[in-house]
Amino acid sequence: MHVLTSRSSRLPLAWAELPDRALRPDEVRVATRAVSVNPVDWKMREVSLLGFAQRILGPRGPFVCGVDFAGEVIEAGPKADLSVGDRVVGGTDFSRSQRGSYARTVQVRASQVAVLPPNVSFDAASCLPVAGVTAAMAVRDHGGTHRRPGSRVLVLGASGGVGHFAVQLARIDGAAVIAGVCSQRNTGLVQRLGATPIDYGAGDALDAARALGPFDVIVDAIGSTTYPVRRCKALLAKGGVLVQIMPMPRDYLHLAIPGPVKTVLGRPSRQNLAPLVAHLAAGTLDAVIAERLPLGEAERAHELSRAGRVVGKLVLTADA
Numbered sequence: 178m179h180v181l182t183s184r185s186s187r188l189p190l191a192w193a194e195l196p197d198r199a200l201r202p203d204e205v206r207v208a209t210r211a212v213s214v215n216p217v218d219w220k221m222r223e224v225s226l227l228g229f230a231q232r233i234l235g236p237r238g239p240f241v242c243g244v245d246f247a248g249e250v251i252e253a254g255p256k257a258d259l260s261v262g263d264r265v266v267g268g269t270d271f272s273r274s275q276r277g278s279y280a281r282t283v284q285v286r287a288s289q290v291a292v293l294p295p296n297v298s299f300d301a302a303s304c305l306p307v308a309g310v311t312a313a314m315a316v317r318d319h320g321g322t323h324r325r326p327g328s329r330v331l332v333l334g335a336s337g338g339v340g341h342f343a344v345q346l347a348r349i350d351g352a353a354v355i356a357g358v359c360s361q362r363n364t365g366l367v368q369r370l371g372a373t374p375i376d377y378g379a380g381d382a383l384d385a386a387r388a389l390g391p392f393d394v395i396v397d398a399i400g401s402t403t404y405p406v407r408r409c410k411a412l413l414a415k416g417g418v419l420v421q422i423m424p425m426p427r428d429y430l431h432l433a434i435p436g437p438v439k440t441v442l443g444r445p446s447r448q449n450l451a452p453l454v455a456h457l458a459a460g461t462l463d464a465v466i467a468e469r470l471p472l473g474e475a476e477r478a479h480e481l482s483r484a485g486r487v488v489g490k491l492v493l494t495a496d497a
């Protein structure tokens with residue numbers, strides 16, 4: 178198994194050859210064709226809560242980063258309901274002792290992947306697992322937009338990986354108002370995706386959002402240092418929820434008590450990926466790709482992601 182490995186962000190990712198683990202009966206081996214980059218990929222290489230969790234719960238041996246992948250099944254266990262040649266998308270899971278997706282092949286349970294129809298590209302599909310699933314959990318599972326057409330939704334960080342999917346899912350679910358906070362350079366994109374853009378450089382974004390509220394759902398993909406919980410809560414309608422995608426330790430008190438502040442942990446599975454794949458296939462959902470880089474340039478992709486200005490998603494492509 179040819180993988181990109183580096184435990185520390187101070188040592189660049191480098192290719193290494195690791196032995197393949199024997200396939201369990203319910204697992205598939207997938208040749209990766211595209212891998213998308215999430216901030217969690219580089220955060221796990223740093224001294225962080227995620228890095229610590231990966232060290233405790235992850236597989237032994239060299240650390241392989243990455244979660245999202247799309248590719249082709251090259252081997253299927255006898256209890257896996259997939260066949261060699263199936264085109265799939267999924268996410269690796271270190272808590273199941275699985276290695277990451279920055280690799281020529283990954284090995285996951287069949288229930289962790291969804292099948293791709295021929296009109297969905299590997300590049301677009303690879304953007305879904307962490308960012309798309311997290312957005313769906315925020316907007317739909319917590320926000321209930323699919324059960325309640327006519328919702329009012331505010332997305333803080335509407336141009337990022339999670340935010341650009343959150344805006345589109347709210348639009349698909351028939352939200353009456355979608356406001357998307359972004360920088361001036363991204364207002365055109367956010368409008369095209371279906372939201373009324375609020376340029377955070379033009380003044381206080383939360384003050385500007387008040388005119389479009391109160392909101393049934395606020396998705397904060399940036400964090401409470403920039404968008405304080407107290408101020409976001411003041412923009413909620415009765416019964417509304419604030420979903421923090423990246424809570425800070427000081428937010429844990431809000432999350433611990435029953436109330437309007439929630440968080441999510443995006444965990445891709447066939448069940449939560451399949452509806453997103455269907456939207457890509459139908460052309461109702463768009464995976465915005467900022468840049469494609471070869472898998473071997475993952476270190477450069479991490480630099481770009483760490484800078485925090487990626488519009489949509491970064492995709493690493495692997496040769497067939």
Ligand SMILES: NC(=O)c1ccc[n+]([C@@H]2O[C@H](COP(=O)([O-])OP(=O)(O)OC[C@H]3O[C@@H](n4cnc5c(N)ncnc54)[C@H](OP(=O)(O)O)[C@@H]3O)[C@@H](O)[C@H]2O)c1
Nearest residue numbers: 216311334336337338339360423441442443485486487488
């Ligand atoms: N809980 C989970 O399961 C989960 C899942 C996915 C991600 N996350 C976390 O959630 C966060 C967001 O992830 P992501 O993948 O969406 O990140 P991302 O794609 O890297 O977000 C970057 C985007 O944020 C915009 N931005 C930066 N500052 C902003 C501000 N003050 N207001 C509004 N927009 C701003 C940037 O555009 P401009 O610079 O032009 O504004 C850029 O488009 C990360 O911390 C990530 O680790 C958590």
